[in-house]
Amino acid sequence: MTNYILQRAIAMILTLFAITTITFFLMHAIPGGPFTREKPLEPAIVAALNEKYHLDDPLFKQYTDYVGDLLKGDFGPSFKFRGRTVNELIGGGFPITARIGLLAVLITVLLSIPMGIIAAIRQSKWEDYSLMFAATVGVTVPGFVMASVLIYVFCVKLGWFPVIWKTDATGWLSVSQYVLPMLALSGYSMSFITRLMRASMLDVIGQDYIRTARAKGLSEIRVILEHALKNAILPVVTYLGPMIAALITGSFVIEKMFTIPGIGYQYVDSIGNRDYTMIMGSTIFYAAILIFLNFIVDIVYGFIDPRIKLGNIKEV
Amino acid sequence: MEYSADLFQPIHESERINSGIVRPSVTYWQDAWRRFSRHKPALFAAGVLLIIILGAILIPFFYPYTYDQQIRTARNLAPSFQHLFGTDKLGRDLFIRVVYGARISLSIGFVASIINLTLGVIYGGISGYIGGKVDNVMMRFVDILYSIPLILYVILLKVVFQDSIKAAFETTALRSLKFLGPELILIYIVLGSVYWVGMARMVRGQVLQIKNNEYVLAARSMGASGWRIILRHLVPNTVGQIIVTVTMSIPDAIFTESFLSFIGIGVSAPMASWGSLASDAYKGLASYPYLLFFPALAISVTVLAFNIMGDGLRDALDPRMRK
Numbered sequence: 031m032t033n034y035i036l037q038r039a040i041a042m043i044l045t046l047f048a049i050t051t052i053t054f055f056l057m058h059a060i061p062g063g064p065f066t067r068e069k070p071l072e073p074a075i076v077a078a079l080n081e082k083y084h085l086d087d088p089l090f091k092q093y094t095d096y097v098g099d100l101l102k103g104d105f106g107p108s109f110k111f112r113g114r115t116v117n118e119l120i121g122g123g124f125p126i127t128a129r130i131g132l133l134a135v136l137i138t139v140l141l142s143i144p145m146g147i148i149a150a151i152r153q154s155k156w157e158d159y160s161l162m163f164a165a166t167v168g169v170t171v172p173g174f175v176m177a178s179v180l181i182y183v184f185c186v187k188l189g190w191f192p193v194i195w196k197t198d199a200t201g202w203l204s205v206s207q208y209v210l211p212m213l214a215l216s217g218y219s220m221s222f223i224t225r226l227m228r229a230s231m232l233d234v235i236g237q238d239y240i241r242t243a244r245a246k247g248l249s250e251i252r253v254i255l256e257h258a259l260k261n262a263i264l265p266v267v268t269y270l271g272p273m274i275a276a277l278i279t280g281s282f283v284i285e286k287m288f289t290i291p292g293i294g295y296q297y298v299d300s301i302g303n304r305d306y307t308m309i310m311g312s313t314i315f316y317a318a319i320l321i322f323l324n325f326i327v328d329i330v331y332g333f334i335d336p337r338i339k340l341g342n343i344k345e346v
Numbered sequence: 347m348e349y350s351a352d353l354f355q356p357i358h359e360s361e362r363i364n365s366g367i368v369r370p371s372v373t374y375w376q377d378a379w380r381r382f383s384r385h386k387p388a389l390f391a392a393g394v395l396l397i398i399i400l401g402a403i404l405i406p407f408f409y410p411y412t413y414d415q416q417i418r419t420a421r422n423l424a425p426s427f428q429h430l431f432g433t434d435k436l437g438r439d440l441f442i443r444v445v446y447g448a449r450i451s452l453s454i455g456f457v458a459s460i461i462n463l464t465l466g467v468i469y470g471g472i473s474g475y476i477g478g479k480v481d482n483v484m485m486r487f488v489d490i491l492y493s494i495p496l497i498l499y500v501i502l503l504k505v506v507f508q509d510s511i512k513a514a515f516e517t518t519a520l521r522s523l524k525f526l527g528p529e530l531i532l533i534y535i536v537l538g539s540v541y542w543v544g545m546a547r548m549v550r551g552q553v554l555q556i557k558n559n560e561y562v563l564a565a566r567s568m569g570a571s572g573w574r575i576i577l578r579h580l581v582p583n584t585v586g587q588i589i590v591t592v593t594m595s596i597p598d599a600i601f602t603e604s605f606l607s608f609i610g611i612g613v614s615a616p617m618a619s620w621g622s623l624a625s626d627a628y629k630g631l632a633s634y635p636y637l638l639f640f641p642a643l644a645i646s647v648t649v650l651a652f653n654i655m656g657d658g659l660r661d662a663l664d665p666r667m668r669k
Contacts, residue, residue, distance in 0.1 A: 041490075044490065045490050045494065049494055056506050057506065059506055060505075060506050170653070171645075171646050172601060172608075172624070172642070175624060175638070175642040175646075178628055178638055181631065186632045275495050275497070278495070282605075283608055283609065286608075286609065298610070304505075313498050316495060316498055324493055
């Protein structure tokens, strides 16, 4: 097990390094540099700016400096918001994004696993059909459409929520304001996991050991929850990594639509503003979070599925 | 045991005919088609897609409006017989814009998938066919790519190259292709060049598996060349899975493009993809919800149809995958 964790950890560090390098050189491949505007600035100003942000150093030195700063946890200054650092921007938005994301993960797992199980044990009954219909709609409708519908129905027509989301003085949203973003964010994953859980549950229920458990006279509930669930839930655990990725991409859209000042909103904003350090920093930050969470999922998976060949990843 | 001579009589004529092969043998493709056509939902989905594709190609030729034509007297009209899906705030007919959006969105789906396919098959094929150390190194690289959140790199590549590709289309020989729109071409390239990893893994797995089959060994022992083994054994046996993967990857590309359009780095006006139509509609959602409804419906129906058809194709082309 230690070997497995170590191997994954090394892979994680290598990947992070690769990501930082790719991101850095891609961002510096933009022709003209960050100060190219519609109206050209005076050459002297550009030179001064370049000097201030060390853009006149040789590229490789810039790279080593950047990586060195990253290792100290410093993402550098924002190009757009003078006097603010990327760290401040990310630090300000991340707690809100993380809170909505966690709520979305929680509601997804708590609702979709039972729904998948119900659909499986009531296969070809109305419960199954209605759940699968909803889940199919959920995976074919883009997130921003789902969010638009929620906003239209609950904010515009019913007026249950304000149309403009606002944080209070402490920088948090009020409790009721989490409801719609959370729903919009979890819609896709919830549908996906419900389908996944149903398919995998049906697969497991057909196996011999479940027949044995039934033959022993166990109640159906115990057969499902004690015997079938343990194996049926494995594919869902594997999907947790991609799901977190989907939630993060979702947060770009959802935060923009609900005007929530999280990092997703800032990231989309920085793309529009061409705030290059912010784009670079956010990309690396997002990638690091995702890779770290994937690492955790890998380890959890190694613990719960003893069949996994430790350190021997030769999947087909 | 003794064998007497009368055990070895030639069989009677009638017996010979009865045990002969009466029906013509069914080829893989005939068999696949038979299974596919029995899968009614998939057949229906294929029909829907055919209608959408034909509509996207043909309707603009005889429709009375064009996608960028602004009718001053017809702004923000609700759906009617005159304008099937209504008009937007500039007085443009939404129906023709959705049809035109189908051209853009579907072409992104197809072109990105074809680039994925080419890169993935070459990379995965080489890795699986050569095997050994080369395979190991190539697959470690794929593992790294696989764990990177690729959507971030789609965004990043789009941001990095959008200015230079515009410049390239202004100044170089590419100018004659300008009507396609540099943004659109960049989306083709970016989506195509980032999402080939899954395809490469799949092809490599298939190749590894087939390569070790006895019939390949038999072919090799008979002196078949590498190319003959690739063309006669590897390609025909992987093509089914490849078709399925490509079919499933088209809706992903359409989804990703609509996401890019929504965050403001998709195709630019007056061009319209389904994503950019939906994104534009969001701003006027409270007053004109139908502007969002039709593009959203188009995306959903198409994505659903591709998924259902993909399921049918999987059952038809890869019978081992069936439950």
